[in-house]
Amino acid sequence: MYWAMTFDTTVFSLLFGVAHISPLLNGLIIFFARYLPYLIAISAAIIILLEPTWKKKFWAFSLVSLTLLLGKGIINEAIQFFYTRLRPPIVLGIEPLIPLPQAPSFPSSHAVIMFGVAMAIFFVHKKWGAIFLGLAALVALARVMAGVHWPLDILAGAIIGMGAAYIMKKLIPKREELS
Numbered sequence: 020m021y022w023a024m025t026f027d028t029t030v031f032s033l034l035f036g037v038a039h040i041s042p043l044l045n046g047l048i049i050f051f052a053r054y055l056p057y058l059i060a061i062s063a064a065i066i067i068l069l070e071p072t073w074k075k076k077f078w079a080f081s082l083v084s085l086t087l088l089l090g091k092g093i094i095n096e097a098i099q100f101f102y103t104r105l106r107p108p109i110v111l112g113i114e115p116l117i118p119l120p121q122a123p124s125f126p127s128s129h130a131v132i133m134f135g136v137a138m139a140i141f142f143v144h145k146k147w148g149a150i151f152l153g154l155a156a157l158v159a160l161a162r163v164m165a166g167v168h169w170p171l172d173i174l175a176g177a178i179i180g181m182g183a184a185y186i187m188k189k190l191i192p193k194r195e196e197l198s
Contacts, residue, residue: 027169031107038116038164045116051161053117056133059154063136066147082187083139090135090183091128095176099123107166115166127168130159130176131183138184155180 038048063083070076104125108115122128133155141148159173 027171030170031163034160034163034170035107035113035166038166048161048164049116051157052165052167055154055158055161056129059133059136059151059158063140063151066140066144070143078191079139079143081191082142082184083136085187085191086135086139086180086184087132089187090131090180094179094183095126095128095131098126098175104169104172107169113166117165117167119167124168125172125175126179127159127162127172127176129162130155130168130173131180133158133180134177135180135183138181139187142184142188 038045067076067079067083070079099122102125103123106115106119106124107113108119120128134152137148137151137155139148140151155177159168159177162168163170163173
């Protein structure tokens with residue numbers, strides 16, 4: 020576990036140190052960490068609504084919804100119930116750029132949600148999914164730079180979110196069968 024703490028503190032220090040270089044950079048970090056998730060959610064809803072048939076809309080909606088239920092609602096909550104990890108500002112005595120969430124740090128709920136939605140959208144439309152995965156990475160990076168997560172919180176959240184999307188894709192009927 021020593022390597023994990025060393026990795027987390029080293030990478031966190033590098034990323035959080037960048038955050039206080041300029042007010043413009045701080046503004047970008049705050050936007051990506053707090054507000055970009057809302058734009059991602061709205062965009063995902065639009066992509067689902069633009070599906071050509073109601074069956075494909077329902078399949079895409081089901082994939083995203085069940086991914087979030089499994090990833091955030093079951094796996095993430097179970098881990099946070101049994102394992103509480105303190106956030107960087109509490110451990111290091113620093114001031115984060117955004118308000119500190121009350122939930123435990125590990126795994127990152129934002130990463131679970133963002134990467135889960137992105138991967139589910141990838142299964143619906145590869146091009147848009149790739150864009151969403153990049154946006155999810157920006158949100159995740161910004162949450163570390165803003166000082167509210169350790170890097171391994173983000174990595175675990177990303178794995179849970181993408182894994183939940185993959186599991187749901189395998190469990191629900193293929194969309195080609197719905198034509």
